[in-house]
Amino acid sequence: MLNPNMQKALNKQVNAELYSSYLYLSMSAHFQSQGLEGMANWMRIQAGEELSHAMKFFDFIHDRDGQVKLTQIESPKIAWVSQLEAFEDTLSHEKKVTGLINSLVNLSVSEKDHATNTFLQWFVTEQVEEEAAAKAILDKIRLAGDNTVAIYLIDQELAKRTPPVPTATSE
Secondary structure, three states: OOOOOHHHHHHHHHHHHHHHHHHHHHHHHHHHOOOOOOHHHHHHHHHEEEEEEEEHHHHHHHHOOOOOOOOOOOOOOOOOOHHHHHHHHHHHHHHHHHHHHHHHHHHHHHHHHHHHHHHHHHHHHHHHHHHHHHHHHHHHHHOOOOOHHHHHHHHHHHHHOOOOOOOOOOO
């Protein structure tokens, strides 16, 4: 069973993951309205991944005989000045989530909650991948600068992203 401190923190993370999904869905809508279908696709898939992360926390809380408490989700930003700004926000947001995950790991250690610590290790690894993916795209957009052809090519590359295939370990 989850202790009250851990349950409260995990519930906050459910909300944070749902907010992440909202944020990326908002970015997808923004890119869609700009005619950047590839970037819209990338963000929409990212939104789906964040929703799946929220559900992992949701299910874990239940598996540990805890109570999920859903709270209001903050409204995300809806417009960005440029692709650069949007992906800067993406990387910044992923770094924030990494901090949240690290705080949960620290709490699980201080609470001697080994099951939660083990559960969180997947997210520690996932955040390394999330930050690296956002940084790689951001680096390309920075390199492209104001070159619209380069932005078009980046958009075409991001259009190729497909949702991950669920596996027994990711469900």
